[in-house]
Amino acid sequence: MDVSLILKIAGVGVLVSVASAILNKSGRDEQAMLVTVAGIIVVMLMLVGEIGTLFETVESVFGF
DSSP: OOHHHHHHHHHHHHHHHHHHHHHHHTTOHHHHHHHHHHHHHHHHHHHHHHHHHHHHHHHHHHTO
């Protein structure tokens, strides 16, 4: 695992929180919620590859 993945996730979190705060202040609560959900989906998609690598490593270690 690389440190760049952690920095990317942190960057997405900062951008989503700023966008959500701005939308909440302007009274667009529904859009703020959608931005938050979209941020979670983006982070999950970033993690899918790493989870696949983890399963391959566990499979190779235990010889399944």
